[in-house]
Amino acid sequence: MKKTYYVSLGSGEISQVSTASEWNFKISATDLEVEQLRERLDQRYSDDWQGFLRAHIPYLEYHHDRPNDAYDDMNTQLYQMLYELGDENAKAHIRTIGILPS
Numbered sequence: 001m002k003k004t005y006y007v008s009l010g011s012g013e014i015s016q017v018s019t020a021s022e023w024n025f026k027i028s029a030t031d032l033e034v035e036q037l038r039e040r041l042d043q044r045y046s047d048d049w050q051g052f053l054r055a056h057i058p059y060l061e062y063h064h065d066r067p068n069d070a071y072d073d074m075n076t077q078l079y080q081m082l083y084e085l086g087d088e089n090a091k092a093h094i095r096t097i098g099i100l101p102s
Contacts, residue, residue: 002028007082012041025093027085037081044074076100 006015006023014034015023029037076099083094094100 002030002033004028005034007037009041009078012045014038014041025082025090026087027082027090028087029085033081033085037078037085040074040078040081044071044078 003016005027006018007013007025007027008015008023010022010024013023014037018026027037079094079099083091083100086094
């Protein structure tokens with residue numbers, strides 16, 4: 001059974017209460033889908049830290065950087081899932097930012 005959730009990308013929160021924090025997306029998801037979304041948020045956070053640590057290596061360019069590639073890929077997967085689960089406002093916003101492939 002699907003329930004309504006509110007997702008905050010900045011804090012990585014998923015809540016059933018809209019006033020719990022500032023949220024970016026309203027979604028409708030099953031327990032399994034929320035678990036998968038949580039895994040993507042956690043992986044994106046981990047990839048972001050790896051990219052931060054790598055950023056202190058001055059001779060490695062961004063376009064030859066696996067941690068940044070992993071972060072970008074996970075970000076795309078995350079937005080794809082939010083698009084699929086999101087309400088019309090979420091879908092419109094994701095289309096506007098153009099992060100998903102056509």
